[in-house]
Amino acid sequence: MAVKVERIKLGSQGLEVSKLGLGCMGMSAYYGGPKPEPEMISLIHHVIDSGVTFLDTSDVYGPHTNEILLGKALKGGRREKVQIATKFSITHKDGKMEVRGDPAYVRASCEASLKRLEIDCIDLYYIHRIDIRVPIEVTMGELKKLVEEGKIKYIGVSEACASTIRRAHAIHPITAVQNEWSLWSRDLEEEIVPTCRELGIAIVPYSPLGRGFFSTGPKLVESLSEDDMRKKFPRLQAENLESNKLIYERVSEMASRKGCTPSQLALAWVLHQGDDVAPIPGTTKIENFNQNIKALSVKLTPEEMSELESYASGVVKGERHAFMSNTWINSETPPLSSWKAE
Numbered sequence: 001m002a003v004k005v006e007r008i009k010l011g012s013q014g015l016e017v018s019k020l021g022l023g024c025m026g027m028s029a030y031y032g033g034p035k036p037e038p039e040m041i042s043l044i045h046h047v048i049d050s051g052v053t054f055l056d057t058s059d060v061y062g063p064h065t066n067e068i069l070l071g072k073a074l075k076g077g078r079r080e081k082v083q084i085a086t087k088f089s090i091t092h093k094d095g096k097m098e099v100r101g102d103p104a105y106v107r108a109s110c111e112a113s114l115k116r117l118e119i120d121c122i123d124l125y126y127i128h129r130i131d132i133r134v135p136i137e138v139t140m141g142e143l144k145k146l147v148e149e150g151k152i153k154y155i156g157v158s159e160a161c162a163s164t165i166r167r168a169h170a171i172h173p174i175t176a177v178q179n180e181w182s183l184w185s186r187d188l189e190e191e192i193v194p195t196c197r198e199l200g201i202a203i204v205p206y207s208p209l210g211r212g213f214f215s216t217g218p219k220l221v222e223s224l225s226e227d228d229m230r231k232k233f234p235r236l237q238a239e240n241l242e243s244n245k246l247i248y249e250r251v252s253e254m255a256s257r258k259g260c261t262p263s264q265l266a267l268a269w270v271l272h273q274g275d276d277v278a279p280i281p282g283t284t285k286i287e288n289f290n291q292n293i294k295a296l297s298v299k300l301t302p303e304e305m306s307e308l309e310s311y312a313s314g315v316v317k318g319e320r321h322a323f324m325s326n327t328w329i330n331s332e333t334p335p336l337s338s339w340k341a342e
C-alpha cells in the first residue's frame with residue numbers, strides 16, 4: 001500500500017516540505033562516479049510522484065553536475081511540485097578545498113545555481129560551511145538582499161556552531177539548520193538542537209542512514225569503489241569497524257523483531273525526533289527509496305527509542321567525518337567590527 005507522506009512546516013517563515021526529503025548528492029558525486037542520468041531522472045520523477053518533494057543538492061556536488069541533473073529532472077511542470085534546497089560556500093582551488101562567504105561570492109554562487117537549476121528562485125539556500133574569515137553578519141547581509149530580490153525564498157546553514165546560528169538569525173531569520181544526525185551521530189543534540197528550537201529553526205538531518213552503514217552494515221565497505229569518499233571515513237576503517245559492526249547487528253536484530261529493515265528502523269528513529277525535523281536520506285535506487293519511504297509507517301515507543309539509542313551510546317569508534325579537524329565545522333566567525341568591505 002502506498003505510504004501517505006505528511007507535510008510539515010519547516011522553520012517559522014512559511015516553508016512547507018514533505019516530512020521525508022531526498023538527498024541527491026550520491027547521484028553525481030562522492031559515493032563513486034556519477035550514476036547514469038536517465039536512471040537518476042526516472043528516480044527523481046518516481047520520488048516526486050510518491051509525495052517526497054523536498055530535494056537536497058549543492059553546487060559542490062559534482063561540482064555543479066548535481067544541480068544540472070536536478071534542473072533537467074524538474075522540467076515539464078515538476079518544478080512547481082517541489083522545494084529545492086541547494087548550498088554554496090565550498091569550492092576547490094588548486095585541488096584544495098576552500099570555503100567562501102564574502103558577498104561577491106555569495107551572489108555569484110546564487111546566480112550560477114539558478115542557471116544550472118534552470119529556475120528563478122531557490123526555495124532554501126544554505127551556507128554549506130562557514131567561512132571563518134568573514135563575519136557571519138556579512139554573509140547573511142548578502143543573503144538577505146537575495147531574499148529581497150526574490151532570488152531565494154528561505155535561508156539555511158549547515159554545520160555552524162550555536163553562536164554563529166544565533167548571530168546569523170539576528171540578521172535574517174534562519175529557516176533550517178542542516179547537520180548530520182543519526183543513531184551514531186548525535187553531537188548536535190547538546191547545543192544545536194536546543195538553540196534551533198528556541199529560535200524556531202527546523203532541523204534537516206543529513207546522512208540519517210549513517211552514509212549507508214545502517215542499511216547494509218559492515219558489508220558496505222566491501223562494495224565501495226576506489227573513488228568513494230567513504231573509503232576515508234574513520235568509522236569505516238578496519239580498526240573501528242570491528243567494534244562499530246556490533247551497533248549494526250543490534251539495530252538489525254531489533255528491526256527483525258519490529259518486522260522492518262535496519263534502514264527503515266534507523267530512519268524511523270530520526271523521523272521521530274520531532275515535527276520540526278525533515279531528514280534527507282540519499283539513494284540512487286528506486287527499490288531503496290521504496291524501502292526507505294516505508295520508514296514513515298514505522299512507529300516507535302519511547303522505550304524503543306531509548307533501546308535503539310543505547311546500542312550506539314558511548315561505543316562509536318571514530319569521528320563522524322573525515323574532515324572533522326578542519327576549521328569549517330562548528331567554528332566562530334570574526335566580529336562584524338573587524339570587517340573592511342572592499
Ligand SMILES: NC(=O)c1ccc[n+]([C@@H]2O[C@H](COP(=O)([O-])OP(=O)(O)OC[C@H]3O[C@@H](n4cnc5c(N)ncnc54)[C@H](OP(=O)(O)O)[C@@H]3O)[C@@H](O)[C@H]2O)c1
Nearest residue numbers: 023024025206207208209210211212215281282283284288
Ligand atoms: N550538509 C552537508 O554537509 C551534507 C553532507 C553529506 C550529505 N548531505 C546531504 O544529505 C544527503 C544524505 O546523506 P548521505 O547520502 O551522505 O547518507 P545517507 O542518507 O545516510 O546514506 C546514503 C547511502 O545509503 C544507501 N542506502 C540508502 N537507502 C538504502 C537501502 N534501503 N538499502 C541499502 N542501501 C541504502 C545509499 O546507497 P544507494 O544509492 O545504493 O541506495 C547511499 O550509499 C546527501 O545526498 C546530501 O544531499 C549534506
